[in-house]
Amino acid sequence: MQNIPKMFQSATLKLTIWYLAGIMLVCLVFSVLVYNFASGELYARFEVIEARLAQSTTVLAQSDFNFETVRDRQIAEAEHNIVGMLLYANLAVLAIASVASYILAKRTLRPIEAAHEAQTKFTSDASHELKTPLAVMKTELEVILSDSGATKQDYREILESNLEEVDRLSELSSTLLKLARLEYSELEWRKFNITETVDTAIRSLGERADRIDVEAVKKLPDIEANPTSITELAVVLLDNALKYSPSDTRVTVSLKRRVRSVELSVTNIGVGIAPDKLPHIFTRFYRASSSRTLEENASYGLGLPLAKKIVELHHGELTASSQPGVFTTFTVRIPLSQTRAL
CATH class of the missing domain: 1.10.287 (Helix Hairpins)
Known part of the structure; x- marks a missing residue:
């Protein structure tokens, strides 16, 4: 061949x-x-x-x-x-x-x-990301099985570690499926209020939602979009903002009316993103950290590409601005009507 x-x-x-x-x-x-x-x-x-x-x-x-x-x-x-x-x-x-x-x-x-x-690059990166946790799980299991003196607590720790890796793999597969559906599925549009959608996304974050402040103008016009996708978009941006900011800081969500569109912005206070890395953050599997090790806050680098894809399908615009060590803001503009956006 x-x-x-x-x-x-x-x-x-x-x-x-x-x-x-x-x-x-x-x-x-x-x-x-x-x-x-x-x-x-x-x-x-x-x-x-x-x-x-x-x-x-x-x-x-x-x-x-x-x-x-x-x-x-x-x-x-x-x-x-x-x-x-x-x-x-x-x-x-x-x-x-x-x-x-x-x-x-x-x-x-x-x-x-x-x-x-x-x-091809996506398949290669996905294979690498799948290979890493599987290798970690395999190594841990081999070590514990070869240790004749392992205690019940040792086995429990290994199982908990493996469960964490399984959860990460589940998250990865779920995000990959969402991306695949967005690539090949046709979204259904309907009119709805984006403020209510953002509220739903905030509630889905559980206890972490206490750190979020919402600033929205009154009587925002309804937008013509796909509610499920917009909710997913808000969850991705909010989760990203919470994950990469200190737990004692606030995350601000702003909703504004623009010409023929509605603007959603999410701002957090934290380490920020370096200017040379900012253009690449919407690339699949890209992480601002050069290390590929699994840290506490590490992700697979699929959240922002998913958000970007959702915005593109809605004929909108997603931009990011950041001042390292001060703040990071993600701004989304969604057209009021998909018919006019075409």
Whole structure:
């Protein structure tokens, strides 16, 4: 089986040939039409000249002028010149069309190639993230089973550790399924109040919700969106803000009316995000920490990409701003109407 780069290169060449074949077919048809039209025009003009000369019988009788010979020679030369010009024109078109067809083929396949590369990277990263907790669980179990002096408490600690890893794997698989559903499912839209949706998201956070302050203008207009997805979006942003801020600080949620949209912003106080890492935080499996070890607050780096995908499907905008050591703010703008956003 061909490797992927060679497969895309082969597909590019084949598509180039098809594009080029189509262009040259049109050029050949056009050339035949031009040749027939030019030849017909030549014959028509010579017939007019011959008719005029036939009226001048005195001139023709006093000379040895053979009109048919001259006509045939002139027509042959003209047709030869036409064929030559058409040949050079087609060669020029062939050269230009070859380059243009290759560029067009590359542009046509570029989104498919980019999607495949993204899928390959996603699969590789997902495999790595699955491999790490499984390796940890396997090592812990092997150690405890080989320890003949292990106590009941030792077994309990290993089981609790494995349970934590299972919970993390469950979280990972759940998020992956959500991303997959968003990729291939069509959302259903309906009108609802986003303030009530944010309240629902806050209540789902349990005791941690006590750290959240809500600032919302009165009488926010209803938005046309998917309530389940918007709730998930709010949960992701709030969970992220709570997770990466000290437990004695507050998280602020702001809801405002904008032109043809509603703005939701979530701000926390904490370590923040470095400027060089800010552009990458919506990339799947990206974590601001360069370490891939599982820390207490570590995540798989799928929450923000999930939020980004939800916002994109709602034709909205998700941005992040941060001042390291001071604050981090995520701002979402959702159009009031999905029909107008299209």
